[in-house]
Amino acid sequence: MTVAPSQQRSDIRPTSVSRTAEDGDPSTTVVLAVAEALDTDPLDLSPALYEVIDPDALDSLFESAGADADLTCQFSGWGCTITVFDGGRVRVTPGR
Template sequence: MNKIQTEIPEERGVSQTVIEAVAEAEGVRPVELRPPLYDVIDPEALDRIFDDALTVGKVIFNYNGCEISVFSDGYVAVEKQYTGHRPIKS
């Protein structure tokens, strides 16, 4: 399971930071992600939620086999979810 944590740079929006972090977790270029982020969540709305410095909270959603957590303190965490079958111990 890969976990990426990154700070949101001021010159980039939240959605761009999410795309770059998921691409890093997947080991691909951002333009290679399928489906695109906008098929899963509205990137403009995600950016607007965290535009206000008074916003407190977090948004969690799943995208491309990853759990994405966006925190109002300026961090994004991407955790790649395990998708294989685990053997059952008897």
Template sequence: MTPPDSPREEDEDLRTAVASDAYTSKIPSDADRSPTVCVVEAVSEAIDTDLTELQPLYDAIDPDALDQLIGPPHRFTGGRIRFRYEGCTVTVDADGWIAVSSGLNDGA
């Protein structure tokens, strides 16, 4: 059992846990945009593609569920969500970091 004051491996900062070539972005805590919009914007930026040219996010993951897990007031407190979208692996952690990696060997 891990003592409460000990850092856990899953608490590792997402930016250090993903491939070095991954694009990272942070969901602002006071964002006036939903977390799913922030995720789509991060993917758009990472693959240098206009937002209007991306497939609907719901083809990859339930956007309402993602918003409920990531956004207030029910934000999850630990772990990561990982899914494939637009040929990339998208990882979102409990701290609001988004990593977009184009690698196929990144664990998704």
């Protein structure tokens, strides 16, 4: 039996992961998306979110934005570029 090259390596990560905040706030969605992109448990992320960005400030920024706001926040952490969009979408792109 031959195994395809993509199945032989467990260290292959997606080029990006997108998640939408269903009932959570942007900071929770960031943690879940980063954990998914890095294939790790959200509780095992190091450093903690508050050491990368102020989660209360992030949540407040998007809570205070009006319905017609075109708001995007981008920052780096955990070797990834994280982009938070209005509407609750988060995109995580791991570094290469």
